[in-house]
Amino acid sequence: MEPLRPVISLVPLGGLGEIGRNLMAIECGEDIVVVDCGLMFPEQEMLGIDLVIPDVTWLMERVQRVRGIVLTHAHEDHIGALPYVLPRLPVPVYGTSLTLGFLRNKLKEHKLLDSTDLHTVRAGDTVQLGAIAVEWIHITHSVPDACSLALHTPEGVIIHTGDFKIDQTPVQGAPPDLARLARLGDDGVLLLLSDSTNAEHDGTTPSERRVGEGLAPLFAAAPGRILMATFASNISRLQQAIDAAVDCGRKCFIVGRSMLNNVRVGQELGFLRTPDIFVSPKQHASVPDDELAVLCTGAQGEPMSALSRIAAGEHPMVQLHEGDTVIISANPIPGNEEAVHRTINNLYRRGARVFNSSKHHVHASGHASREELKLMLTLTRPKYFVPVHGEYRHLAIHADIAASVGIARDHILPVDNGTVIDIDADGIHRRGQRVPAGYVYVDGLSIDEAGDVVLRDRRLLAQDGVVIVALTVERSTGAVIAGPDLISRGFIEDSATDNLFDEARAHTLSLVDKLNPDAEWSVWQAAIHEGLSRFLYSRTRRRPMILPVVTEV
Numbered sequence: 001m002e003p004l005r006p007v008i009s010l011v012p013l014g015g016l017g018e019i020g021r022n023l024m025a026i027e028c029g030e031d032i033v034v035v036d037c038g039l040m041f042p043e044q045e046m047l048g049i050d051l052v053i054p055d056v057t058w059l060m061e062r063v064q065r066v067r068g069i070v071l072t073h074a075h076e077d078h079i080g081a082l083p084y085v086l087p088r089l090p091v092p093v094y095g096t097s098l099t100l101g102f103l104r105n106k107l108k109e110h111k112l113l114d115s116t117d118l119h120t121v122r123a124g125d126t127v128q129l130g131a132i133a134v135e136w137i138h139i140t141h142s143v144p145d146a147c148s149l150a151l152h153t154p155e156g157v158i159i160h161t162g163d164f165k166i167d168q169t170p171v172q173g174a175p176p177d178l179a180r181l182a183r184l185g186d187d188g189v190l191l192l193l194s195d196s197t198n199a200e201h202d203g204t205t206p207s208e209r210r211v212g213e214g215l216a217p218l219f220a221a222a223p224g225r226i227l228m229a230t231f232a233s234n235i236s237r238l239q240q241a242i243d244a245a246v247d248c249g250r251k252c253f254i255v256g257r258s259m260l261n262n263v264r265v266g267q268e269l270g271f272l273r274t275p276d277i278f279v280s281p282k283q284h285a286s287v288p289d290d291e292l293a294v295l296c297t298g299a300q301g302e303p304m305s306a307l308s309r310i311a312a313g314e315h316p317m318v319q320l321h322e323g324d325t326v327i328i329s330a331n332p333i334p335g336n337e338e339a340v341h342r343t344i345n346n347l348y349r350r351g352a353r354v355f356n357s358s359k360h361h362v363h364a365s366g367h368a369s370r371e372e373l374k375l376m377l378t379l380t381r382p383k384y385f386v387p388v389h390g391e392y393r394h395l396a397i398h399a400d401i402a403a404s405v406g407i408a409r410d411h412i413l414p415v416d417n418g419t420v421i422d423i424d425a426d427g428i429h430r431r432g433q434r435v436p437a438g439y440v441y442v443d444g445l446s447i448d449e450a451g452d453v454v455l456r457d458r459r460l461l462a463q464d465g466v467v468i469v470a471l472t473v474e475r476s477t478g479a480v481i482a483g484p485d486l487i488s489r490g491f492i493e494d495s496a497t498d499n500l501f502d503e504a505r506a507h508t509l510s511l512v513d514k515l516n517p518d519a520e521w522s523v524w525q526a527a528i529h530e531g532l533s534r535f536l537y538s539r540t541r542r543r544p545m546i547l548p549v550v551t552e553v
């Protein structure tokens with residue numbers, strides 16, 4: 001018997017079995033629509049790697065059938081890979097105004113703005129992409145202007161929730177358009193793809209507004225300066241910090257290019273109400289401590305971020321004062337706990353008072369908890385259900401939640417990246433053959449280096465080789481006791497490296513000279529990685545993968 005022709009195929013290339021780099025391709029007949037195209041920050045052990053993005057080989061092989069990339073919201077794990085993917089997959093991109101506002105900043109840095117076909121949509125709009133009509137539906141999340149999507153296909157309606165929580169009192173914009181989701185449910189939904197990030201959390205996720213209630217008393221009572229760290233994209237959180245600052249008469253100083261850019265976009269597009277309270281880097285030093293709030297990135301303990309540099313006493317503009325109040329307004333993403341704790345330890349060492357989400361109401365998740373996930377399922381009443389956005393246990397637990405509200409077990413299919421799902425007249429199935437969905441690494445100069453960003457996949461990495469730089473440092477003084485020794489594999493001819501490596505050793509020593517012995521090792525490693533990478537590129541036009549190994553005694 002001939003197998004049935006699939007009517008809908010799902011090709012998950014990121015975000016299933018992991019947190020981050022979300023990308024779901026949906027194929028219906030001759031048409032392919034891509035939902036989101038995000039990045040993932042590398043795990044600590046991926047030394048020398050800046051970013052991880054999805055493998056889009058499968059899409060590149062079918063580029064003439066890809067009708068567009070449709071975006072749910074403005075977070076990095078949904079839009080961050082576009083500057084690297086669009087040159088290989090030049091297709092139109094659709095998103096709401098804030099989402100495209102953030103994206104434009106990135107494309108500008110990569111000199112891709114002019115060559116990209118961007119289309120702004122609003123919640124309620126529908127765009128016809130081949131035989132698929134994509135409808136944007138207003139939803140709430142930790143960034144404004146977020147949407148769920150309804151893909152109206154000839155075979156039925158597919159709802160992709162994007163990231164969401166059901167926030168009835170959002171800081172910006174309207175509550176979620178549950179009425180529209182319910183109407184789609186009444187008319188019949190073939191398939192629901194829903195956010196699983198918080199499937200382990202009982203009950204419902206607190207409203208974003210609760211955070212403002214937690215921040216206000218901290219801002220009002222702080223004896224010195226306030227430093228608040230959060231995600232650069234979290235416009236709602238920044239709004240609440242700005243409101244709290246206004247209420248107690250503090251000026252705001254924003255540290256970090258990404259946050260500054262996002263605030264500017266938020267202001268321009270009307271997503272941020274900002275009275276005239278911002279001060280420039282020059283002005284901020286003259287503002288009395290109890291009249292200043294500093295907003296910065298680094299809530300995840302990222303080694304080169306503003307907060308961890310401030311905590312290490314390494315920041316060029318902001319030094320902590322005894323009695324300053326530091327608010328970390330985020331939960332550590334799994335895997336980042338150690339880095340966050342290191343940062344908090346350093347903050348306490350410098351005499352700061354630290355408030356973080358584990359003890360104080362200074363953070364609310366942007367993702368739906370179990371009761372909200374159930375509500376999404378019962379409103380839309382899909383025939384089939386595929387959990388998305390989460391590690392495999394989140395997907396499996398979300399599958400159980402779906403079964404608990406009455407979806408038939410054989411209509412629920414949790415899968416990992418690269419496993420193709422077919423829906424045909426006979427049901428929902430895993431296709432035996434997988435598609436490539438591994439990590440693609442972005443390395444080279446830091447992403448902050450506008451205009452000189454290099455995409456490196458594993459193939460290129462192999463071509464340019466690896467350089468290991470090993471040195472032993474006395475912890476108390478920062479003096480180099482042994483090394484640096486350079487070892488290379490597959491970089492350039494051994495005979496050609498002698499002089500080059502002598503210079504590279506001297507260059508490494510000069511880099512180390514400039515480092516503060518108190519700084520964290522991760523700062524040392526990052527500085528050596530970046531400095532040596534630049535040096536070798538300037539001499540060889542190659543970008544080997546650089547692995548700094550710093551041993552302390």
Ligand SMILES: [Zn+2]
Nearest residue numbers: 073075141163
């Ligand atoms: Zn998100």
Ligand SMILES: [Zn+2]
Nearest residue numbers: 075077078163
């Ligand atoms: Zn996300």
